[in-house]
Amino acid sequence: MSYIISIILLLAFGAGLYKMFEKAGEAGWKAIVPGLNLYTWIQLTGRPMYWLALLLVPIVGIFIFAYMLIDLVKCFGKFGFWEQALAIVVPFFYYPFIGFKDEEKYLGKAVVMSKESPIKKSVFREWAEAIIFAVFAATFIRMFLIEAYTIPTPSMEGSLMVGDFLFVSKLSYGSRMPITPIQFPLVHNKVPFVGSESYSEAVKWDYRRLPAIRDLKRYDPVVFNFPEGDTVIFPKGVPRRKAPYTHYYSEVRKNRAYVNRAYDIVTRPIDKRDNYIKRCVGLPGDIIEVKDRVLYVNGEEARKPEGLQLGYQVNATAGKPPQELLDELDIEWEASRAQYGTIMFLTQKQVDALREVGTLEISPLEEDRRPLRTFPHDSNYAWTVDNFGPLTIPKKGEVVSIGPKNIALYRRIIKDYEGNELKIGGGGIEINGKPATQYTIQQDYYWMMGDNRHNSEDSRVWGFVPEDHIVGKPLFIWMSLKNGNLFGKKKKNPNGAIYKEKGGINFKRLFRGANDMAE
Numbered sequence: 001m002s003y004i005i006s007i008i009l010l011l012a013f014g015a016g017l018y019k020m021f022e023k024a025g026e027a028g029w030k031a032i033v034p035g036l037n038l039y040t041w042i043q044l045t046g047r048p049m050y051w052l053a054l055l056l057v058p059i060v061g062i063f064i065f066a067y068m069l070i071d072l073v074k075c076f077g078k079f080g081f082w083e084q085a086l087a088i089v090v091p092f093f094y095y096p097f098i099g100f101k102d103e104e105k106y107l108g109k110a111v112v113m114s115k116e117s118p119i120k121k122s123v124f125r126e127w128a129e130a131i132i133f134a135v136f137a138a139t140f141i142r143m144f145l146i147e148a149y150t151i152p153t154p155s156m157e158g159s160l161m162v163g164d165f166l167f168v169s170k171l172s173y174g175s176r177m178p179i180t181p182i183q184f185p186l187v188h189n190k191v192p193f194v195g196s197e198s199y200s201e202a203v204k205w206d207y208r209r210l211p212a213i214r215d216l217k218r219y220d221p222v223v224f225n226f227p228e229g230d231t232v233i234f235p236k237g238v239p240r241r242k243a244p245y246t247h248y249y250s251e252v253r254k255n256r257a258y259v260n261r262a263y264d265i266v267t268r269p270i271d272k273r274d275n276y277i278k279r280c281v282g283l284p285g286d287i288i289e290v291k292d293r294v295l296y297v298n299g300e301e302a303r304k305p306e307g308l309q310l311g312y313q314v315n316a317t318a319g320k321p322p323q324e325l326l327d328e329l330d331i332e333w334e335a336s337r338a339q340y341g342t343i344m345f346l347t348q349k350q351v352d353a354l355r356e357v358g359t360l361e362i363s364p365l366e367e368d369r370r371p372l373r374t375f376p377h378d379s380n381y382a383w384t385v386d387n388f389g390p391l392t393i394p395k396k397g398e399v400v401s402i403g404p405k406n407i408a409l410y411r412r413i414i415k416d417y418e419g420n421e422l423k424i425g426g427g428g429i430e431i432n433g434k435p436a437t438q439y440t441i442q443q444d445y446y447w448m449m450g451d452n453r454h455n456s457e458d459s460r461v462w463g464f465v466p467e468d469h470i471v472g473k474p475l476f477i478w479m480s481l482k483n484g485n486l487f488g489k490k491k492k493n494p495n496g497a498i499y500k501e502k503g504g505i506n507f508k509r510l511f512r513g514a515n516d517m518a519e
Helices: 002-023 027-030 036-044 060-074 082-087 089-098 112-118 123-144 249-253 258-264 323-329 333-340 349-357 406-418
Strands: 147-148 166-167 221-225 231-236 263-267 275-282 289-290 294-297 310-316 343-346 360-364 387-390 400-402 422-425 428-429 438-440 444-450 470-480 489-492 498-499
Touching: 002 027, 002 036, 002 089, 027 036, 036 060, 060 082, 060 089, 060 112, 060 123, 082 089, 082 123, 123 147, 147 470, 221 444, 231 249, 249 258, 258 263, 275 294, 323 349, 343 349, 349 360, 406 422, 406 438
Parallel strands: none
Antiparallel strands: 147 166, 166 470, 221 275, 221 470, 231 263, 275 444, 289 294, 289 387, 310 343, 310 360, 400 438, 422 428, 489 498
């Protein structure tokens, strides 16, 4: 349906441009010839010919085209604020309106008319145009160049901390074109204070990406759209602006009937799924395996980030260690114990230093053996987060054998990520109505893991990250708040005692590269 709407809007815009060219004394057919239409357009508005070259420059071309949309309606005497706004926002409606309305006449080149009869603008219009341009510019910069991102969870702690504010480069791995172009500006997937979804799926474009500046490399920290974020649930009966949402699959594995009864279910397109940040530890074609908490890639022990954290059971037999040591190790003792009891997530450096105190009993966290907790959530794979795999990451063009015993590994790839109809039954497997024992992978996939290995839901829990979900590469930390707040926050420990979690600016982390913490 979205393709049909897109074609209708494109045809409407072309028809309007055709009639406007005719009114300007040019042959209407020039409006539908790629390249020639832009050349003629620039001639009619009076802009310099080097604008043709600027149209080819990524991102810059978008702003040039926006000016061209305004310039052409100026040629028909449309100098009003709302008239020019319509030219940018809905040209597929406004251009046909001008083109097919007999009273509308071509008056001359917009650039010449603007010089001969400059418009006197009110203070309101000056401010309104400035604000609209700023929003327009910020939206496209955020969409194609760079975006600010906040670390919301401790899954990367030891490397990237809760309260770190990052700039993320969209250009590094190639800027992804919008998949849902109709959207509320400068927000991700929910409208602030309203709670409704911030986009419309009336128009959906295919996945496309500009050429990359660099390849995605193993051990890069990466921002990506959460693959299982295609479906979220909201409690029924709670106003959407107040309702917290949960990811569907993690809950439906517990109790599908309850989820369907108690929640409203919302599906989201790729570019509107929640943003996650993890470290890419596996590239397409790599073999991933975790043995006794140690990660191996292609049979070799993986490189360990300097801030790698693991879970430990800590028993303080003689009270907490000296505060000076805790400060030196950057450990908030009460905060850790308040949130996790005697479970703490520590780097090897912190473990070694705490063991020297002599008053602590520290042992590795007991392995989580809850059934079907890990990907692919199938009884044929008795994997845990500490002992996982081996598993080969799918690669574009690779032909994989599929059958009842291993289809769980590829179910979401075939059905959800690559859009095929998949049926699994007693008669075997069918893809798009045809029996199948093999499948050709259509895009590359990656394996993402958090540096805080026992406090991270990552690919070990929800599987592969498709290439079309990749957002960008974190560049550097431009601001860092201790524990994610500026003034500190009161909390209660398990015994009921109130303590204040530290707040303030973490100056030692400012302007550090997002990957500086890796060996």
